[in-house]
Amino acid sequence: MSYRSGQFWQPDVTVATVVERDGLLLMVEERVAGNAVFNQPAGHLEPDESIVQAAIRETLEETGWQVEPQAFIGAYQWAAPESGRHYLRMAFAAAPVAHVPERGLDEGIIAAHWLSPDAIQALSERHRSPLVWRTVRDYLDGRRHPLSILQSL
Known part of the structure; x- marks a missing residue:
């Protein structure tokens, strides 16, 4: 059991697509x-949902896009x-399924954008964290693992 400042320590588990x-x-x-920053559609895992379900939900809430996860890119600690x-x-790597433009976006979201990898890299000073480009780079390098490596019991 790890403690930090006398409190139980627990990392924030997040998903990104x-x-x-x-x-x-x-x-x-x-x-x-x-500050206006850029990120993949991302957010926190909620109680009683699988990691894959969280990725689908967060992408819809932040972008208005329904997606189908295709592969697991990786786990990142920061x-x-x-x-x-x-x-x-x-x-996760996911395929777009349908856009739901009438759906409102989460509070704090300015807009969803389709950007080239070069444009994303050029915005590096405005990335929410170093995880943004690292995830894109790993995706572009072809890092893909089957979703079956993730187990929800």
Whole structure:
């Protein structure tokens, strides 16, 4: 059991989805601490949902796109230097299924954008975290694992 500042320590478990259409990747522009930043559709795992279900839900909530996860890209551990919070990100590759434009986007989301990998890299100063480009790079390098490696018991 690990403790931090006398409290039980637990990392934030998050999901992120790389969605590709015609060579462009679906990205979210969102406001965080007063700054407009870019991220994949991403968010926290909620109680009683699988990691795959969380990825589908977060993508819809943040972009209005229904997606079908195709592969697991990887798990990423990162500690945010400014807050000290630790994150465990589970990243997926997914195919776009349908856009639901009438669905409102989550609070804090400015817009969803389809961007080229070069445009995403050029925005690196505005990435929400270093996990953004690392996940894109791994996706572009072909890192794919079958969804069956993830078990929800």
